[in-house]
Amino acid sequence: MRRPPGAVTELLGPALLVILVGVVGTTASASNEGYFLNALVSVAIVVAIYVFVGISGVLSFGQISFVALGAFAAGVMTVPVESKKGVLTSIFPLLRDHSIGNVPSLLLAAALGGVFAFLVGLPLMRLSGLAAGIATFAVLEITHNVLREWTKIGPGATTLALVPETTGALQATLGALVAITVAFLYQRSRRGRLLRASREDPAVARSVGVNIHLERLLAFTVSGALAGFAGGLYVHLLGSITTEQVYLELTFLTLAMLVVGGLTSLWGAVVGALAVSGLDSFLSRAESGVHVVFTFTLPQGTRLVFLAAIMALVLILRPSGLTGGRELRLRWSLRRWR
Amino acid sequence: MPEAAALELDGVDIRYGSVTAVRELTLRVGRSEIVGLIGPNGAGKSTTLHAIMGLLPVHQGEIRLNGQPLRRRSAESIARAGIALVPEGRRIFGDFTVEENLRLGLAARRRAYMGDPLAPAFELFPILQEFRRRQAGVLSGGQQQQLAIGRALVSRPDILLLDEPSLGLAPLAVDGIFKAFTEIRELGTTILLIEQRAQRTVALANRTHVLVGGELRMTLGPGDAENTQKIIAAYLAT
Numbered sequence: 001m002r003r004p005p006g007a008v009t010e011l012l013g014p015a016l017l018v019i020l021v022g023v024v025g026t027t028a029s030a031s032n033e034g035y036f037l038n039a040l041v042s043v044a045i046v047v048a049i050y051v052f053v054g055i056s057g058v059l060s061f062g063q064i065s066f067v068a069l070g071a072f073a074a075g076v077m078t079v080p081v082e083s084k085k086g087v088l089t090s091i092f093p094l095l096r097d098h099s100i101g102n103v104p105s106l107l108l109a110a111a112l113g114g115v116f117a118f119l120v121g122l123p124l125m126r127l128s129g130l131a132a133g134i135a136t137f138a139v140l141e142i143t144h145n146v147l148r149e150w151t152k153i154g155p156g157a158t159t160l161a162l163v164p165e166t167t168g169a170l171q172a173t174l175g176a177l178v179a180i181t182v183a184f185l186y187q188r189s190r191r192g193r194l195l196r197a198s199r200e201d202p203a204v205a206r207s208v209g210v211n212i213h214l215e216r217l218l219a220f221t222v223s224g225a226l227a228g229f230a231g232g233l234y235v236h237l238l239g240s241i242t243t244e245q246v247y248l249e250l251t252f253l254t255l256a257m258l259v260v261g262g263l264t265s266l267w268g269a270v271v272g273a274l275a276v277s278g279l280d281s282f283l284s285r286a287e288s289g290v291h292v293v294f295t296f297t298l299p300q301g302t303r304l305v306f307l308a309a310i311m312a313l314v315l316i317l318r319p320s321g322l323t324g325g326r327e328l329r330l331r332w333s334l335r336r337w338r
Numbered sequence: 339m340p341e342a343a344a345l346e347l348d349g350v351d352i353r354y355g356s357v358t359a360v361r362e363l364t365l366r367v368g369r370s371e372i373v374g375l376i377g378p379n380g381a382g383k384s385t386t387l388h389a390i391m392g393l394l395p396v397h398q399g400e401i402r403l404n405g406q407p408l409r410r411r412s413a414e415s416i417a418r419a420g421i422a423l424v425p426e427g428r429r430i431f432g433d434f435t436v437e438e439n440l441r442l443g444l445a446a447r448r449r450a451y452m453g454d455p456l457a458p459a460f461e462l463f464p465i466l467q468e469f470r471r472r473q474a475g476v477l478s479g480g481q482q483q484q485l486a487i488g489r490a491l492v493s494r495p496d497i498l499l500l501d502e503p504s505l506g507l508a509p510l511a512v513d514g515i516f517k518a519f520t521e522i523r524e525l526g527t528t529i530l531l532i533e534q535r536a537q538r539t540v541a542l543a544n545r546t547h548v549l550v551g552g553e554l555r556m557t558l559g560p561g562d563a564e565n566t567q568k569i570i571a572a573y574l575a576t
Contacts, residue, residue, distance in 0.1 A: 209447075
């Protein structure tokens with residue numbers, strides 16, 4: 001079957017934008033490079049959320065659970081064995097005595113994220129709307145507390161440090177590209193179309209034979225695997241992490257990115273992640289003083305107040321996001337007249 | 339009776355909360371028949387189709403497909419058992435291409451067939467093949483209706499449920515889809531047709547039932563098509 005129209009720009013648009021950010025990031029000063037890398041990892045996380053929330057139309061506050069699991073799994077497993085004995089004293093011996101490389105740790109994070117999402121999704125994917133949102137929030141709460149209190153599997157409430165910082169410009173860019181490609185292939189696949197149909201019109205989807213529970217579960221699992229993978233990228237970017245960093249604020253930020261960009265398209269997820277991440281970086285710099293024409297300093301907390309206000313404004317003024325929730329179509333205006 | 343009817347409703351009650359929308363509805367659709375269901379707005383016609391499809395629960399009574407009861411089965415499993423619904427208002431996916439819309443219908447297909455899986459739609463409506471790469475949203479009303487019927491047909495259902503397929507269509511387009519119903523029947527598919535165009539439906543169908551206030555009032559045969567008085571009387575009967 002020939003690819004339907006727009007398939008090329010649908011993948012290339014987001015991919016080129018990500019590559020551009022990666023390239024510009026390498027030319028930035030060392031102190032600024034972190035912002036670009038952070039933006040690229042945000043793209044991976046937001047695209048992971050998009051795969052479930054965007055395509056299925058079911059709200060989830062829980063996808064950061066899979067990011068957290070991926071981050072801690074990849075982190076714990078890559079701290080060098082000799083360092084682990086000193087800092088992760090109460091951890092299971094199996095985890096204490098073994099370490100794996102960077103790429104295997106990302107694969108492990110993806111696998112764990114996918115398996116966890118599948119298990120959680122089995123009962124939860126029967127829900128939709130508000131119930132789904134609240135139940136997935138419960139998953140976030142459970143994951144957060146288990147990671148924070150169970151010192152047999154990780155550092156508990158203390159910081160996990162000494163994680164190799166392997167997420168550089170190349171790896172962050174490649175990671176974001178992997179997430180985008182998987183999301184693209186899934187949404188273009190037959191299964192992806194069935195799920196999109198169930199988002200647009202559940203009754204019609206069911207009466208043409210779509211098993212909505214099954215399709216949602218599949219998307220939730222793919223989303224969980226990508227989120228785990230993105231968590232792995234994240235921990236290798238930060239070098240040290242606490243459970244608080246993959247909890248409420250990240251949930252809010254990434255959902256804001258998706259909403260601002262446009263919930264229902266891959267292009268929206270990527271644009272939103274980059275735009276909000278850029279703004280977020282600027283504001284956090286401004287909280288400690290920044291020079292734009294003249295030097296000014298914003299009060300502490302301005303950053304989140306501002307981002308939350310922007311999210312609310314977008315919801316009011318442009319509910320389908322900056323991209324209108326549509327994929328990038330370069331020849332859109334031409335095609336209209338054919 | 340020699341064999342089980344393709345579709346049977348036996349004393350079916352359908353309720354919305356405490357309101358009974360359809361009461362003790364009994365009807366029988368034989369293999370390769372077209373059975374019409376007409377009646378004023380709010381008579382319970384669409385409700386009946388939704389209940390057959392499993393989108394609404396049946397409060398009492400039984401619906402049988404080829405003799406097998408459908409009670410408590412989900413809509414998707416009923417679709418896979420061989421019933422396809424063409425909903426009112428067409429409800430195609432405007433952002434999808436024509437072909438993508440048709441491929442959705444394959445989800446309910448029971449087995450693989452030789453050749454192009456979309457052939458049942460393309461043979462009946464060649465325009466769909468010609469426009470297969472267009473966005474469905476830019477098709478005309480008549481073409482969208484053809485697409486909605488085509489989407490139902492690609493699953494090769496035993497029974498096609500049609501909910502007001504001629505609604506909002508230009509007269510020529512209406513002629514086109516009524517002609518299609520005859521062809522669909524000739525291919526062996528059974529049709530239960532809800533329509534507002536009472537006279538045309540009575541003329542086309544093997545039998546046409548008049549539903550008023552959730553109850554079956556009268557059954558008309560093709561011979562009654564010219565008897566406008568009788569059709570009007572059936573609608574107005576209380």
